[in-house]
Amino acid sequence: MDERRARIVAAAREELLSERRFTLDAVAERAGVSRVTLYALCGDRDALLEAVYDDLAASGGLLRIPDAFAFSDNASALETLVTIFCHFYSVHRSLIRRLHALGAVGAGELAGHAARNARRRNILAALLHRSGVDDERLLDTLQALTSFAFIDELAGPGRTPDDVAGEVANLVGLAVADRVPGGSRGRPAEQGPESETT
């Protein structure tokens, strides 16, 4: 049953957010399911972790990406895009952290992660291309600036998601302006009130 599978993934998610060591037994118990069923429905450990990751990405947050392209102003579009990513990462920060730490992402080089990275790169590239920019190096930089690793690092212990998003957006803007000739980037002065263009 699909609903059973969903329950298992949800249980895994909760278990990941707990302090305890991540164990399939614990997940199965929390989901009210035998461990054998867990293996049958979700595959092995790595498959389950990837399922959690997929579920996370699919469960919203990144759906608003097309909104960014609605802006005719390239700078605003880029800023919106950055904000969407930052928000997503900030909200699910501890979960993604845990997934990274468990090797679901990174060392394991799970297919899903690479694919998502490539997708993010494509989105950034599209936006850059729309601005008439074709700079691989800049693209690398933007990719790194909008990566979870960087945003997580920047967030540190005490920093609000909005704060982090603003900082990343600012850095992205600076990086772009540094490389694009006609950079019509109208970044507001720092002491000025945040012009939240929701």
Place this chain on the structure above:
Amino acid sequence: MDERRARIVAAAREELLSERRFTLDAVAERAGVSRVTLYALCGDRDALLEAVYDDLAASGGLLRIPDAFAFSDNASALETLVTIFCHFYSVHRSLIRRLHALGAVGAGELAGHAARNARRRNILAALLHRSGVDDERLLDTLQALTSFAFIDELAGPGRTPDDVAGEVANLVGLAVADRVPGGSRGRPAEQGPESETT
């Protein structure tokens, strides 16, 4: 014997760089030592990993940090500092990556990592302070930009250490110039004279 311990740490290092799964048995065998001895000399798994991390940091590369402070020009000093960090991270990239992936750093929150992070922050703060800047937020940004996570992300698959170092130094320079009033940064500013800084 101290020399035995060093051999174990070296063996662990080599084992980490191999593709194989990291196992104490393998380390002991490679070091030509019984596993019991390994436990006696290096403690448990986490302790061994931290020992590798310590050994890495101590074995040079970060020794040139004082050089950065020799520059009277603040921009050059900062750039030198960034280059030192980048170089260190780039050279030992795969090893540090593996250590991260194994949870020696991050989830485990090993004492050594937090301490080293704090130390890096202090160094950056000192340099900033010397420049007459006291901006916690900027400090956060520089810390994130010079973190291993970001540099690793930026390096991607095909990028030379020098290339990465240059890019990070550039970003650091931009971030500083964006916040410091008398930013005498040699970086060519774009035509937009956004000197609205108080």
Place this chain on the structure above:
DNA sequence: CTAATCACTGTACATTACGTACAGTGAAAA
């Protein structure tokens, strides 16, 4: 010369978690 200490070895054991095999059960469909 003998004894004691020391560093290390080999083996063996308990523990935990993973992944799989197998037989069984209750319900729904043929």
Place this chain on the structure above:
DNA sequence: TTTTCACTGTACGTAATGTACAGTGATTAG
């Protein structure tokens, strides 16, 4: 009624961690 299906409980094999214990060879102390 029989078959199929989804799931359960149990049990097993494997791998790795960490610890206990007895023993060995060399160096040092008495």
